[in-house]
Amino acid sequence: MSFTPPSYLEDHASQVPAARLLVQLGYTYLRPVELHTARGNRPDGVLLDSILLAQLRRLNTISFKGQTKPFSEDNLRAAVDVLAPTLDDGLLRANDRILDLLMLGKSFEEEIAGDRKSFTLRYIDWEQPARNVWHLAAEVEIAPKDGGKPCRLDLVLFVNGIPLAVIECKRPGGKDWPGDAIHQLLGYQQPNKLAPLFAYAQLLLILNDHDARFGTIGTKEKFWSKWSEREPQDELLGALLNRPLTEGQKDALFADRFAYLRPYFDELELDGGFGLSAQAKLLHSLCRPERLLELVRKFTLFDAGEKKIARHQQYFVVKNTLDRVRHLDAEGRREGGVIWHTQGSGKSLTMVMLAKALAMEPDIPNPQIVLVTDRIDLDRQIERTFHQCGLIPTRARTGKHLKELLADNRRAVVTTVLKKFSSVVRTSRDVSSNPNLFVLVDEGHRSHYAAMHAEMKLALPRACYLSFTGTPLMNAEKNTAQKFGGFIEPTYTINDALNDAAIVPLLYEGRHILQSVDAAGIDKWFGVVSEPLSEPQKVALKRKLGTKTQLNEVESKLQLVALDISEHFSRFLQGTGARGMVAVANKAVALKMKAFLDELGKVTSEVVISAPDRPEDNDDDVGYDGLSGAAKAEVQRFWNGMMQRYGSEEAYLEKVTGGFKHGEEPELLIVVGKLLVGFDAPRTTVLYLCRRLEGHALLQAIARVNRLFPGKEYGLIIDYFGVIRELGAALDLYGSLPEFDESDLAQALRNVADEVENLRQHHSALLAVFKSLGARADNESCERLLYDNEELRQDFYERLSRFSRTLGLALSSEGWVERTPAETVELYKRDLVRFQAMRVSLKQRCAEDIDHAEYEARVRKLLHTHVKSDEVLQITQLTNIHEREKFQAEIDRLHSDRARADTIASRLKRTFTERIAEDPFFYRKLSRIIEDVIAEHRAERLTDAEYLAQMQDAYRQVTDRERIDTPHALDSQPAARAFFGVLEETWIRRGLNTEAQRQMAVEAAIKIDTIVKAERRRDWTRNADVQNAMRARIDDYLHDFKDQHGLDLDFDSIDLIIEGVLGIARARYA
Incomplete structure (x- = not known):
């Protein structure tokens, strides 16, 4: 192939191939000018009103008493108006309401055959997809509700002018491309951004050539899914991909922005070079017209405050x-x-x-x-x-x-x-x-x-x-x-x-408290779990714990289990958003467990049981009837208290489980059997098994912790009863449960010990990131290596995450702590602190977004519990560079001139990206200067001190708004100063370089600023008429100005100036 694309960007790697396939699936590609017209020339328009009106006429007629007539134009327009989203109750409710309208239609009164009756008008023909019209648009710019810079969507799919699907395309190779794409789409769904668009959207896709996933509005990152067809599609899809587009289809798709790519795709088409990529398979599976309508109509629903597909x-x-x-x-x-x-x-x-x-x-x-x-x-x-x-x-x-x-x-x-x-x-x-x-x-x-x-x-x-x-x-x-x-x-x-990553893996650890309850065993265990306490605290706790002579054996065991549960949860999971369940043998034991946990005072808990006279699901041999009279009386008192407090069993269950699922407490639910089947609380991370369960009941119980939840890497089963023996491999479980078919159950459960065995390997892999440095692997050299290499930096983050996660699991395991040499444990802890500190420093030094909040919480918990450092490392939100004292304090905390300079450079570049719309000329020019300084430093032509001095100078220019060679007449007029930058760039391109001509640009910038201020109105950035009036006045002025001064400005140059000015005005005067 002779044509080589200029760069491996989203355009040709994902976006254009996706658009091309969608055209082959039956979508008509809308060029930007066609899309603008169909939206009624409204920058914030999301419905294609003209297309929708035409389709409403086509799809709907009224038949009554042998007569047929169309709906009135007033009713057709009313049908469009009623489809406008109402966002007062939030995006989810607006989306639900619009889906109702699309599914059920809307009734309007019409007069026919002498009668006035209501007739239902349909927006979509669900049964006959071909009767609808299907459109596709790329690079769809929509003005956000906050009036800021327009948001640009890669691909939007319209059915009868209604935007039902939104697609985000990414180039392959990004380490966290799914997270980036998902967070971008979630950001667009915020009330001040593109909520009006997403009120219609039913299907969302993220694509690149090697991977593709789907979700719907509000879908969190963990719940985005891949798709798998049941029947082979490769032959059909391959033929479709390599079927040539018509010339008309090519003329539409490869006009405008994608024009430069037409030779490349023409050659691919001639060579039959379109392969079966992940994104092609997903688009074919979900976006072909009949499948998309079917998914929206029958396979989307709302569940527990979330939309699901x-x-x-x-x-x-x-x-x-x-x-x-x-x-x-x-x-x-x-x-x-x-x-x-x-x-x-x-x-x-x-x-x-x-x-x-x-x-x-x-x-x-x-x-x-x-x-x-x-x-x-x-x-x-x-x-x-x-x-x-x-x-x-x-x-x-x-x-x-x-x-x-x-x-x-x-x-x-x-x-x-x-x-x-x-x-x-x-x-x-x-x-x-x-x-x-x-x-x-x-x-x-x-x-x-x-x-x-x-x-x-x-x-x-x-x-x-x-x-x-x-x-x-x-x-x-x-x-x-x-x-x-x-x-x-x-x-x-x-x-x-x-x-499919539809559930998390389950990890198992057997704890042996119940195997030995003699005084020596109790004292040994007490020493382990009370290690973090001061001496007075240990004395107080031991007084509470009592001795075997004071308590019967059963209560002694239960008290030890409660102590271990309290320590385990508070040390490893508390404060991370995780929750736990404790399964005990009967109702009386449940109440004792809560009493012991409350005495310890470290975790909050509630008991959830059935009424005293009703058996629990999976009840133990010693159920309610087998309890002593005193125990029965205690259970009855508890139940009466719950009924008095909540009013009914249903309200009791709803309130307690609601707090567990969505509130701050309880952190633990103590159950006998009632919630071990069918209870769905995704944040439940650990199940403490303190009773016998077998077969089907056991599998039901352990599945309480396998649901997906942000930040949750696995579900944990802590077994105090010997329900599941120590496992060398997962299938050992099913060998002890012969009534199951082993082939159904492979991989269900893994031993914590097996996972922890990977810790040494994860530690070595983390150190190997810096192997090229050899003996020079001090912190600054390591950071510098990662600062200059984004791919290696992302690899470091991933390896550190694996190491941290596995170390946390190891430290929570009694077996690992007991059998691992103390010096090895300390080495791992030191390296955890060192590399987490490095991660914090790099995030700040590279001005990277702070995300993965759940991961941050788990790491903070790990450091708090095991390292006892004076200052737990935590990444804070990046300080605004215009908050000088805070930013300077952040810089001063860094350990070297090079780190300070790198941090200033990264933060400035981030600021340029975020604010370039306010003054493109200034920020582009300053960005080039910074890149030149960085290159000089890397070439060792600048010392660290000189590098820092030049970055500080650039910082002052941004924060003090010192101009790079800008006339002083504009010092007090920031918008006019930005307009001058647009004019000066055009002047330079046209060879207008004299000082007199430069002063003319100053005069024009001030006048254009006056025009913009005079024409702007409330919400003008979403008003096409106001913007057109601005365009017309600036256009008239510039033509008069060039004639007056004899300037060589052609029509294209004037158009570029006008669009540049309006872009800055939208950013500054919204």
Whole structure:
């Protein structure tokens, strides 16, 4: 290939290939001038009004009493107006409201055949994608709500003029490219930025050639997903990629900004050189018209205050289930089945998505859908979801009410709890023979799995039963599952979820407190856990702890466990946002555990149990009935107190678990069984096991800590009961649980000891970053090496993160601390402090953004707990360079002239980037000077002191606004001074270099400033009419001025001056 692109930037590496494929998928590319016109020439416009109006006319007619007529123009325009986002209640609510309108349409009154009635107007034809119009725009500039510099979006996809998808493109090779792209999109969604655009957006994509992910509005970084097709797409996609564009399509795409790339892409097209990149696969999977509409309509929903879109396993299992149940067999039944999607992968939401899809399925008349779940919060989600299908779900109040609802064959959605449903099918016969009845059960509890099938066949003989499970089926259960129709593909195992990063890995550590409770063992353990305390504190704690002679053996064990839990959580997790659960044997033990934790006073906790007379899920052999009279009385007193405080069991559960999920406390929940199944609190990081659990119940329990949460790298299981023996490899677990099929469960759990074994390797890898320095690896040499090499610096950050994370895990493990030489532990601690200090210094020296707040919290916790340094290292937000005293104090803390100069240079360059719109000439010129000084220093033609002096001089020029060779007449007029820079650049290009001509530029800058001030109005940066008036007046003035002074200024030069001036004016006078 003869043509080489000028640089490996986003344009040709990601953005243009993405745009080209989207054109091949059926989108029409809009050139900037076409986009501007379609937006009504509004800088802040996000709807393509003219296109939307045309489509509303095309898609909507009124038929009544044999007559047909179009909607009135007034109603069509009203339909556009009502689609405007209302952001008073936040972006999420605005997006929800707009999705309602897009799904359900809007009713307007029209007069036809002598009657005045309401008729529904549709914005999108969901059933026939080809009847909609599909547009694509690149480099979409939108004025933000705060009136600042326009934000530029790489690609926006419009359906009937409505922006349904936003795409951010990045070049390959960036170390943290997903984080950068996601944070950029999240920043645009802020109320003062582009919230009006994202009120419409349903799908967001981040792309580069090697990787591609998707989310929706508000999706946090950990939850952005990759997509995997079930059927091979490579041949189809390869042919599509290498199908030539038409000349008209090329003329549109390669006009304007991308014109320089046309020869390159023409040669690629001739050579058939378009490969199957990650971004091409994702665009084809999600953005082809029929798939995009399907995802928006059936696979997006709102859950617990967040908007969510289906992952690949959710989408395909719903599609396959619909294919399975669409047709009746010879006996008039529909084949059901079991959906196995591992816990934490969105199983409950898959259930809701399937129910929604069933309700919208045209081949199933009047579907009756019963959702059986124990998630109370899911009921609220279900109500919102089915509103968009035109249905209002009914919650069965009693068993009798449920039976009545089941007997009613009308189209409906019913929600109930498992026990109520089981009771009805167990005690009733022939409640309904409706073949369009679907029973969707979230099988958290499977003790009655086999009985359910036989009972349901009698009560609901023609119903279709669809079971959802998050844990692997025991081999015996798989036989029963076949009676329901067997597994529905795709199953989604723990391995699948780990590979997709849909859950975090689980780490396990066995603690041996319960194996030895003699006095010597207690004293030894007391010495370990009380090490951080002063002598008076140790005495006080030992008095509380008591001795074996004062407490019976059970309470002694429990007290030691409480002490260890308190120390472990407070030392390693407290203050990081993490939460923990403590699983104990029965209700009485739960109350004792809380009493012991409260005595210690280090962590906050609450007890969550069922009513005293009701058994707990997974209850131990010694349940409530086996308790002593005194213990029962204590449990009853506790329960009465909770009912008096909260008013009802539901309010008690909601308040306590709500604080645990979203509030500051409790930090620990103490449970027996109630929340060990189906409870979803992603911030739960550690499960302390203090009771026996087996098989399915054990797997349910440990999955409480596998949910994704920002800053959470793993879930931790601390086992005090010997539930899971020491593991050399994960499959040892399943060898001790023979009732499971091992192939279902590989990789479910890893031993902490195995993870900690990697610590030496991570430490060596961190030191290897500096191997090129040899004996010169002092801190300044290390920092300088990393300052000059961004790729190596990012590698250092990643290696340090791995080392810090693994060291924190090691220090929290009793086994590692006991068997590791003290000098090795101290070496690791010293290096942790040294390299964290280096990281802080580099972040400031390079003026890098401060992100990964959760990681920062974990590192601070680690240093606080184990290093006891006088000053825990913490990266603070960068000081504004115009806050002179604070900035100077920051500079003075640095250890060398070179570090001070580097920091000033980086901070100035960052300031130039952020504020270049205010004065492009000044900042570009000063930036070139700084780059020259840096180059001189690197070439060793400047000493460190001279380098610092020149950086300080540049700093003064910025903060004092000292001009680089700027006329004094402009000293008190900063906007005119910036306009002068634009004029002077044009003068130089046109050869207007005399002093007299320079003074003419001063005169013109002052006059242009006067024009801008005279024309500006409130919110003028979002008013196209005001900006056009400014353009016209400045244009008239400059033409008169050039004629008056005989200046050689052509039309293009004047246009460049005007656009440059308006850009500065928007930044300065917004």
